[in-house]
């Protein structure tokens with residue numbers, strides 16, 4: 304069990320397209336365990352491998368409410384096969400500090416992927432699950448939900464983020480000195 308540091312926007316690591324997984328062995332299993340631990344600890348409903356600095360096409364998702372039993376969905380090399388409809392909903396991201404915004408997504412998606420052992424999966428998802436899948440697949444393509452918001456909102460956010468990061472650095476310095 305290992306909780307990893309989550310890479311934060313605007314780190315360029317988040318902008319790189321991830322590579323297809325070709326080996327389904329112990330390393331992949333370890334990565335998926337770490338991703339799940341990191342996501343549940345955050346807590347979040349989804350996490351892509353590049354959010355912990357691993358350049359691989361892997362996402363973990365769990366949209367079940369915290370008080371219910373965990374239902375981890377692991378998608379390796381996921382791809383959207385088909386999409387339909389439209390939904391608008393509030394999104395946030397573990398890599399994007401203190402921002403949530405309304406984002407337009409497809410209402411339904413049909414995806415294919417592989418599981419932890421490399422077995423093919425095909426599934427339909429709608430509403431929240433479809434939204435989270437689209438958000439996580441965006442990550443694998445180097446895209447973030449802030450790309451879906453207006454330029455004006457984004458520039459306001461960048462200013463706010465600069466302040467937050469400066470304040471955090473200030474705290475780090477203080478912590479180190481005590």
Ligand code: NI
Nearest residue numbers: 395396397398
């Ligand atoms: Ni995210």
